[in-house]
Amino acid sequence: xxxxxxxxxxxxxxxxxxxxxxxxxxxxxxxxxxxxxxxxxxxxxxxxxxxxxxxxxxxxxxxxxxxxxxxxxxxxxxxxxxxxxxxxxxxxxxxxxxxxxxxxxxxxxxxxxxxxxxxxxxxxxxxxxxxxxxxxxxxxxxxxxxxxxxxxxxxxxxxxxxxxxxxxxxxxxxxxxxxxxxxxxxxxxxxxxxxxxxxxxxxxxxxxxxxxxxxxxxxxxxxxxxxxxx
Numbered sequence: 001x002x003x004x005x006x007x008x009x010x011x012x013x014x015x016x017x018x019x020x021x022x023x024x025x026x027x028x029x030x031x032x033x034x035x036x037x038x039x040x041x042x043x044x045x046x047x048x049x050x051x052x053x054x055x056x057x058x059x060x061x062x063x064x065x066x067x068x069x070x071x072x073x074x075x076x077x078x079x080x081x082x083x084x085x086x087x088x089x090x091x092x093x094x095x096x097x098x099x100x101x102x103x104x105x106x107x108x109x110x111x112x113x114x115x116x117x118x119x120x121x122x123x124x125x126x127x128x129x130x131x132x133x134x135x136x137x138x139x140x141x142x143x144x145x146x147x148x149x150x151x152x153x154x155x156x157x158x159x160x161x162x163x164x165x166x167x168x169x170x171x172x173x174x175x176x177x178x179x180x181x182x183x184x185x186x187x188x189x190x191x192x193x194x195x196x197x198x199x200x201x202x203x204x205x206x207x208x209x210x211x212x213x214x215x216x217x218x219x220x221x222x223x224x225x226x227x228x229x230x
Contacts, residue, residue, distance in 0.1 A: 098191035126164030
């Protein structure tokens with residue numbers, strides 16, 4: 001009984017520390033800079049060309065430079081990120097709109113892990129979720145799959161853009177597809193207000209050209225990555 005109480009107390013402590021990070025949100029400029037660094041690190045990996053080829057055909061991307069997952073039996077995750085929309089005809093980028101990711105998990109788990117994530121948004125259905133004001137659940141409200149890697153890209157039937165979103169991760173130097181079933185995405189209205197100086201809706205923001213000096217380095221990194229695509 002005492003050990004069970006102790007484990008529960010530790011789980012509550014870790015989750016409190018994890019969720020407490022939401023109260024100390026990073027500034028929009030920090031999120032952009034960290035997203036640029038995370039994307040640059042992913043682009044250096046041998047398998048990044050597969051992700052790049054999907055981005056070249058995508059409607060947009062969402063980047064979370066650090067999603068922290070922690071737990072002892074009861075677990076949780078939280079991360080701050082941004083989404084950019086892409087015009088497939090002109091190649092122009094729009095945004096950014098800032099978002100958060102959160103979730104709770106149960107079962108055998110222990111420790112703390114930070115993971116950088118890139119979500120490749122493949123179709124209008126996926127993009128409309130990010131343009132809306134309501135939170136949504138990955139794998140529930142919208143389909144998501146771990147992004148294909150290397151030869152898998154040519155062999156997988158799902159790579160014909162059947163999934164609305166593909167996810168890629170970088171954790172402890174390892175680049176891979178990543179499962180995000182059950183994670184909740186929510187618009188960060190405070191960050192959007194701080195960045196744009198107005199309470200624009202996500203739909204409005206993703207119609208604004210991403211040509212601000214604060215985001216141009218990230219856009220340049222995306223363009224450089226797409227040059228690697230097959």
